[in-house]
Amino acid sequence: MSGGIARGRLTEERKAWRKIHPHGSVARPESLPDGTVNLMVWHYTIPGKARTDWEGGFYPLTLNFIEDYPSKPPKCKLPQGFFPVLYGEGGVP
Numbered sequence: 001m002s003g004g005i006a007r008g009r010l011t012e013e014r015k016a017w018r019k020i021h022p023h024g025s026v027a028r029p030e031s032l033p034d035g036t037v038n039l040m041v042w043h044y045t046i047p048g049k050a051r052t053d054w055e056g057g058f059y060p061l062t063l064n065f066i067e068d069y070p071s072k073p074p075k076c077k078l079p080q081g082f083f084p085v086l087y088g089e090g091g092v093p
C-alpha cells in the first residue's frame with residue numbers, strides 16, 4: 001500500500017477521533033488477519049438517539065474510502081435489509 005494523501009488524512013482523523021468523538025459512537029479501521037490496519041475501510045457504530053424509537057440500539061455501517069479522499073467522499077454501507085430506503089446491496093442513495 002502506498003502512503004498517499006488519503007492514508008495520511010485518515011491517520012490524522014483517527015488521532016483526532018481518539019481525542020474527541022460523539023458519545024457512544026465507535027469507529028475503527030478494519031483489522032487485517034496479520035494484525036495490520038486497513039485505513040481505507042472503517043467500521044462505525046452509531047447509537048440510537050435518546051427518546052426516539054431508535055434509543056438503546058446500535059446501528060453499524062461501513063465506510064469505504066478511496067485514494068481520492070478527501071476530495072471524494074467514502075462510500076457508506078449499512079447491513080443489507082437494514083433500512084428500507086437503501087439500495088438492495090446496502091448502499092446509501
